[in-house]
Amino acid sequence: MIDSSWWYSLAGGALIGLASGGLMLLNGRIAGISGVLHIAIGGKGSREEWRWAFLAGLVLTGTIAQLVFPNAISTSRFTPKDVVVTVVAGLLVGFGTRMGGGCTSGHGICGLARFSPRSLVAVLVFLGTGMLVTAIMRMMGGM
Amino acid sequence: MAAIISAMLLGAFFAVGLLISGMTDPANIKGFLDITGNWRPQLMAVLGAGVVVTWVVYAFARRQSRPMVESVFHWPAATHIDGPLLIGAALFGTGWALAGYCPGPALVAMGSLTPMAIVFVLAMMGGSLAHQAFARHREAAAKTIVSEG
Numbered sequence: 001m002i003d004s005s006w007w008y009s010l011a012g013g014a015l016i017g018l019a020s021g022g023l024m025l026l027n028g029r030i031a032g033i034s035g036v037l038h039i040a041i042g043g044k045g046s047r048e049e050w051r052w053a054f055l056a057g058l059v060l061t062g063t064i065a066q067l068v069f070p071n072a073i074s075t076s077r078f079t080p081k082d083v084v085v086t087v088v089a090g091l092l093v094g095f096g097t098r099m100g101g102g103c104t105s106g107h108g109i110c111g112l113a114r115f116s117p118r119s120l121v122a123v124l125v126f127l128g129t130g131m132l133v134t135a136i137m138r139m140m141g142g143m
Numbered sequence: 144m145a146a147i148i149s150a151m152l153l154g155a156f157f158a159v160g161l162l163i164s165g166m167t168d169p170a171n172i173k174g175f176l177d178i179t180g181n182w183r184p185q186l187m188a189v190l191g192a193g194v195v196v197t198w199v200v201y202a203f204a205r206r207q208s209r210p211m212v213e214s215v216f217h218w219p220a221a222t223h224i225d226g227p228l229l230i231g232a233a234l235f236g237t238g239w240a241l242a243g244y245c246p247g248p249a250l251v252a253m254g255s256l257t258p259m260a261i262v263f264v265l266a267m268m269g270g271s272l273a274h275q276a277f278a279r280h281r282e283a284a285a286k287t288i289v290s291e292g
Binding site: 086 | 176233236238256
């Protein structure tokens with residue numbers, strides 16, 4: 001089921017688009033996941049129930065997918081170094097998405113769909129930085 | 144109640160899209176960012192299809208007087224391109240490359256009980272609340288400077 005072929009990518013992307021567009025059409029909200037999560041866990045903003053419902057839909061679908069396709073999602077093998085790298089990465093993503101006002105969903109999908117120059121700049125910067133960091137890690141012998 | 148059911152179903156739809164497109168597997172993300180190695184460009188198709196479909200639904204939404212289960216549309220107002228936008232996006236890009244997770248896929252993989260996704264989401268929540276404390280501190284410092292000046 002988990003395949004990164006072009007067709008799966010297009011179909012998955014279209015579904016993500018239906019959900020993002022749908023959240024505006026039905027709930028009047030931008031599907032910016034970092035922001036939805038931030039306000040749900042106590043960040044500044046109006047703390048309505050729909051945020052928790054949206055997050056629950058995301059998380060529970062992961063749980064159901066794991067029950068239905070137990071081998072579909074990546075392995076559970078990890079080293080202590082993986083844990084350290086993951087903690088640093090999580091802190092950077094949490095801090096950075098709040099400082100920059102969005103992530104791959106809010107700036108990437110919703111912002112570009114609104115032709116927002118601010119979001120376009122954010123997307124170019126996070127894609128560029130991600131590629132640069134990956135290239136540096138490759139030069140340093142991979143991680 | 145309708146707003147809650149709708150948000151939950153849309154969250155589930157979003158997650159199925161992430162699962163089908165391979166976004167929940169960090170190896171796919173790392174491959175996509177690895178332009179100097181074995182580049183896997185397929186995630187461009189995820190972003191492209193996602194943006195086009197969202198744009199179509201947004202165009203339809205703009206013609207409605209109000210959202211279907213809520214009273215008002217909350218379109219973002221921010222348009223400024225400033226230092227925090229650039230630095231924040233760069234920090235996010237760095238973390239994205241290190242772990243291969245961005246917020247949405249990490250939440251889905253956490254639901255699948257993937258150990259690194261659980262660690263990532265907890266750290267991400269910490270980082271997000273740390274930014275709030277940082278922003279408040281800076282605001283207070285700015286006020287002090289203004290009142291002293």
